[in-house]
Amino acid sequence: MADDALRCDACPVLCYIKPGRTGSCDRYGNHNGQLVRLDPHVMLERAQSRGESLVPFLGKAREWDGNLVTDAETFVTAIGAGTTYPDYKPAPFIISSQVDGVDMVTVVTEGIFSYCGVKLKIDTDRHLGAECSTVRAQGEAVGHVTTSEYGSQMLSLGGVRHLTGGSRQEGNVTCDTLLHLCNGRAVDLEIDNGAKLVVQAGQPPIVDGVREERMRVGCGSATIGMFAKQWFGKVDEVVVVDDHITGVLSEHQAGKLLGVSETGIRMRGRRSTPGRYFKVAEPGTSWGGTNITDPLSILEPFDREIAKPGLRFLMVSTTGEQYAYYELDESLQPLEKDLPPSLQDSVARLRENCEPALCTVLFMGGAGGSLRAGVTENPVKLTLSVRDALTRVTSGGAPVYVWPGGGITYMVDVSRMPENAFGYVPTPALVAPIEFTMKLVDYAGLGGHMDYVRPLSSIQQEDHGLRRLESRDDNPWPLESGKSWQK
Numbered sequence: 001m002a003d004d005a006l007r008c009d010a011c012p013v014l015c016y017i018k019p020g021r022t023g024s025c026d027r028y029g030n031h032n033g034q035l036v037r038l039d040p041h042v043m044l045e046r047a048q049s050r051g052e053s054l055v056p057f058l059g060k061a062r063e064w065d066g067n068l069v070t071d072a073e074t075f076v077t078a079i080g081a082g083t084t085y086p087d088y089k090p091a092p093f094i095i096s097s098q099v100d101g102v103d104m105v106t107v108v109t110e111g112i113f114s115y116c117g118v119k120l121k122i123d124t125d126r127h128l129g130a131e132c133s134t135v136r137a138q139g140e141a142v143g144h145v146t147t148s149e150y151g152s153q154m155l156s157l158g159g160v161r162h163l164t165g166g167s168r169q170e171g172n173v174t175c176d177t178l179l180h181l182c183n184g185r186a187v188d189l190e191i192d193n194g195a196k197l198v199v200q201a202g203q204p205p206i207v208d209g210v211r212e213e214r215m216r217v218g219c220g221s222a223t224i225g226m227f228a229k230q231w232f233g234k235v236d237e238v239v240v241v242d243d244h245i246t247g248v249l250s251e252h253q254a255g256k257l258l259g260v261s262e263t264g265i266r267m268r269g270r271r272s273t274p275g276r277y278f279k280v281a282e283p284g285t286s287w288g289g290t291n292i293t294d295p296l297s298i299l300e301p302f303d304r305e306i307a308k309p310g311l312r313f314l315m316v317s318t319t320g321e322q323y324a325y326y327e328l329d330e331s332l333q334p335l336e337k338d339l340p341p342s343l344q345d346s347v348a349r350l351r352e353n354c355e356p357a358l359c360t361v362l363f364m365g366g367a368g369g370s371l372r373a374g375v376t377e378n379p380v381k382l383t384l385s386v387r388d389a390l391t392r393v394t395s396g397g398a399p400v401y402v403w404p405g406g407g408i409t410y411m412v413d414v415s416r417m418p419e420n421a422f423g424y425v426p427t428p429a430l431v432a433p434i435e436f437t438m439k440l441v442d443y444a445g446l447g448g449h450m451d452y453v454r455p456l457s458s459i460q461q462e463d464h465g466l467r468r469l470e471s472r473d474d475n476p477w478p479l480e481s482g483k484s485w486q487k
């Protein structure tokens with residue numbers, strides 16, 4: 001072009017890039033008249049020691065020193081590999097290797113994912129917002145609250161409706177939010193009529209300004225089951241306060257089997273099965289994920305026919321963070337007293353059994369569309385090959401879970417991937433690394449781009465940088481010989 005600008009054709013945006021400048025996504029630049037992928041291309045080297053993790057998430061990388069070890073010890077990831085567009089062009093790298101004497105091929109590309117999102121697991125009992133409530137970042141809708149899981153609240157973020165189905169601003173903020181989360185950075189979120197959150201992969205969530213410490217040990221009923229023996233004989237009654245199922249020792253099957261006597265306690269809420277109560281309070285961010293700050297507020301007056309003055313009872317939350325000990329006075333009113341030493345161990349044990357609260361970020365994307373054409377001229381054959389376990393899918397060398405059914409819809413735990421593995425394009429869409437590894441003979445069989453297969457050694461001549469990382473020892477080695485890969 002007249003002003004020496006180059007046209008980048010790696011995505012539909014087709015940026016014109018002047019010398020010394022970068023395109024809209026900052027992934028490509030015009031370097032002395034050459035269009036170059038600016039981030040280094042990441043190679044994984046098989047960790048020498050499988051005993052400890054050599055490269056923790058966000059750990060240090062070394063610059064490539066030019067030495068290649070054997071094919072089977074080096075894995076070419078798609079991080080920094082670049083993208084080809086339109087999809088009928090072969091993927092940027094189609095690398096041959098030998099594994100246990102078998103000729104293999106790995107097809108490597110940075111996929112552009114319009115259909116993608118994040119499943120965010122937040123280990124907390126606290127109520128973050130009602131199911132289906134909108135989750136916002138920078139005021140824009142980026143997802144929703146979905147079904148909670150055991151001890152965790154779940155958010156579903158991103159997806160094509162937020163990326164491209166709303167306003168431009170909504171799409172850009174959604175893309176930005178996904179990018180930050182997938183690259184291991186902290187993100188501020190706010191749930192309509194719910195909590196304000198700071199979430200980051202591998203870190204404790206911060207809920208309304210409070211850093212979460214622990215997951216709950218279990219629901220109230222499970223907690224009764226786990227600790228009934230430790231309470232037996234030391235206290236007459238225990239109530240484990242939980243937004244899901246509040247447990248009552250004397251009525252619970254565990255208490256019955258141990259021979260705990262009736263206490264005359266009467267609970268608010270809806271009795272499910274003996275010793276298990278639903279909806280004792282409203283959801284909230286206090287005791288056991290309820291809105292109560294005074295545990296006595298979930299009790300009705302004791303049954304005067306059964307309860308006796310001096311009756312001892314403990315109320316405790318499912319994390320053991322909150323607890324209170326009471327004894328009934330002559331008029332059967334609870335009087336709060338210090339927790340007796342005989343009960344302190346059980347509360348401490350309950351807390352000890354609560355795992356650290358973390359945020360987990362799973363990227364989920366659909367590679368079952370046109371991306372497949374960069375691998376084969378007959379895309380459905382790639383899908384079938386993945387289904388038949390002839391082709392292994394990895395993301396930045398990390399293992400993925402491929403959903404059963406149609407297409408290649410996969411999930412990957414971003415904390416098992418190398419740092420900054422994700423990018424974006426302003427369509428907007430996320431760019432995620434994806435590698436397909438299979439036997440060379442199978443690649444030929446599914447109509448692969450055989451003329452573009454090249455050896456690992458050819459990568460040294462590439463004009464952009466290479467970065468070597470040692471593989472995480474808790475990830476399976478992507479080239480580990482599988483049953484379907486043997487001779």
Ligand code: SF4
Nearest residue numbers: 008011014015023025
């Ligand atoms: S957004 Fe990035 S990949 Fe797309 S054309 Fe521009 S520079 Fe190339």
